[in-house]
Amino acid sequence: MAADVAEQPAGYARLLEPEHANAIAQVAATIAERRPRHVVFTARGTSDHAALYAAYLTEIRLGLPAGLASPSAITVFGARPDMSDALVVGVSQSGGSPDLAEVLRVARSTGALTLAVTNNPSSPLNEVAELSVDIAAGHERAVAATKTYTAELLALLMLIEGVRTGNGVLDAPERAALATLPELAARTLADPTPGELASRYRFARRLVTTGRGYAYPTAREAALKLMETSYLPALAFSGADLLHGPLAMADPDVPVLAVVGSGPGGTAMREVIARLGERRADVAVIGPADIDGAAARMPVPEVDERYAPLLDILPLQQLALSLALARGEDPDAPRGLKKVTATR
Known part of the structure; x- marks a missing residue:
C-alpha cells in the first residue's frame, strides 16, 4: 500500500x-x-x-x-x-x-x-x-x-x-x-502529519468523515479506506446531511475528519465545523488553512476546488495506512477482501 x-x-x-x-x-x-x-x-x-x-x-x-x-x-x-x-x-x-x-x-x-x-x-x-x-x-x-x-x-x-x-x-x-x-x-505526500496523527485515533471506536461538494467523495473514500485497513467503523456524511441529525452523535469521543477547501464547498463547511465545536467534537481538518474549532490539520496545497480531491485524499490514504499499522493490522491484506470483487 x-x-x-x-x-x-x-x-x-x-x-x-x-x-x-x-x-x-x-x-x-x-x-x-x-x-x-x-x-x-x-x-x-x-x-x-x-x-x-x-x-x-x-x-x-x-x-x-x-x-x-x-x-x-x-x-x-x-x-x-x-x-x-x-x-x-x-x-x-x-x-x-x-x-x-x-x-x-x-x-x-x-x-x-x-x-x-x-x-x-x-x-x-x-x-x-x-x-x-x-x-x-x-x-x-x-x-x-x-x-x-x-x-x-x-x-x-x-x-x-x-x-x-x-x-x-x-x-x-x-x-x-x-x-x-x-x-x-x-x-503533499512528503508531509509527515498523517503519520503523526495516527496515534490520535489508535483507540478510537468509531469515526466520522465529512465534506461538501467536491470534498464529499473524498470523505466517503477516506471512510472506506479506514474501514478496509483498520476495521474502524467510519461514517461518511456530507456537511449538510451531518447537520440534519447525525450531529447529535458528535462528542469528544467521536473524532471527525473534515475536508475543508478554499472554494464554495469549503466555505459551506465552516458552519459545520462551528456546530461540531459546540458539541466539543475532536475535529481534524484536511485543507490548505487552519479553521477555527479544529484541533488539528493535515495540510494540502491550495488549488481550485475542482482539483482539490486529487490532493485531499493523499494524506487520508497515509493516515489509513499508518493507523492500520499502529493498530497492529496488515493494510496490504484486509481480512475477507480480495482485489477484484464480482457482484451481480
Missing part, C-alpha cells in the same frame, strides 16, 4: 502525457459531438466515489443532470430503463464486475452512449462499452485501492473538461494547472 500511495505523482504525470491526454481528448470530442442530455454513472466501492466526483463535475461544469445508477435495479429486479440520449459511464479499476457490464449492455441496447473508465483495457466492461478510457495506473499491489482511485479522478476530470470545450482539447489555463499536480502531490 505504501508503494502504491507513493506512485501517485508519477501516475498524474503519466496521464498528462500526450499519449494518454490525446486518447482522452478523442473520447471527449466524441461525447461532445453526440450531445447527451444527461449522464449516468455506475460503479462500486472506491470507484463509486470517483463516479460521485464526476457527477459533481458534470452538473457544475457541463450543466447536465447527472446521477449514479443502482446496478441491482437492472441485475436483480430486471428493470430496463430507457437511457436514450444518455451517456452511461462505467467506472471500475478492474472492469471485472458482471453487474456493471450488464448496466452498460442494457443502456447501450436502449440507445445510450456507453463509456468504460478502467485500469484494464481488455476487461469485460470495456468489451460491452462503445468508448473507453484507460486510466493507466499500472499494477496495484495492495487490496485497498489508492493509485487507481486518483487516476480515475484525473481521467474523469480531463474527460469532462474536454467535453466542456467541445473539441476534447483542454484550455491552456487548464493544462497549465493540471501540469502542477504531480509536484503538488509529491509535496
Whole structure:
C-alpha cells in the first residue's frame, strides 16, 4: 500500500502525457459531438466515489443532470430503463464486475452512449462499452485501492473538461494547472502529519468523515479506506446531511475528519465545523488553512476546488495506512477482501 500511495505523482504525470491526454481528448470530442442530455454513472466501492466526483463535475461544469445508477435495479429486479440520449459511464479499476457490464449492455441496447473508465483495457466492461478510457495506473499491489482511485479522478476530470470545450482539447489555463499536480502531490505526500496523527485515533471506536461538494467523495473514500485497513467503523456524511441529525452523535469521543477547501464547498463547511465545536467534537481538518474549532490539520496545497480531491485524499490514504499499522493490522491484506470483487 505504501508503494502504491507513493506512485501517485508519477501516475498524474503519466496521464498528462500526450499519449494518454490525446486518447482522452478523442473520447471527449466524441461525447461532445453526440450531445447527451444527461449522464449516468455506475460503479462500486472506491470507484463509486470517483463516479460521485464526476457527477459533481458534470452538473457544475457541463450543466447536465447527472446521477449514479443502482446496478441491482437492472441485475436483480430486471428493470430496463430507457437511457436514450444518455451517456452511461462505467467506472471500475478492474472492469471485472458482471453487474456493471450488464448496466452498460442494457443502456447501450436502449440507445445510450456507453463509456468504460478502467485500469484494464481488455476487461469485460470495456468489451460491452462503445468508448473507453484507460486510466493507466499500472499494477496495484495492495487490496485497498489508492493509485487507481486518483487516476480515475484525473481521467474523469480531463474527460469532462474536454467535453466542456467541445473539441476534447483542454484550455491552456487548464493544462497549465493540471501540469502542477504531480509536484503538488509529491509535496503533499512528503508531509509527515498523517503519520503523526495516527496515534490520535489508535483507540478510537468509531469515526466520522465529512465534506461538501467536491470534498464529499473524498470523505466517503477516506471512510472506506479506514474501514478496509483498520476495521474502524467510519461514517461518511456530507456537511449538510451531518447537520440534519447525525450531529447529535458528535462528542469528544467521536473524532471527525473534515475536508475543508478554499472554494464554495469549503466555505459551506465552516458552519459545520462551528456546530461540531459546540458539541466539543475532536475535529481534524484536511485543507490548505487552519479553521477555527479544529484541533488539528493535515495540510494540502491550495488549488481550485475542482482539483482539490486529487490532493485531499493523499494524506487520508497515509493516515489509513499508518493507523492500520499502529493498530497492529496488515493494510496490504484486509481480512475477507480480495482485489477484484464480482457482484451481480
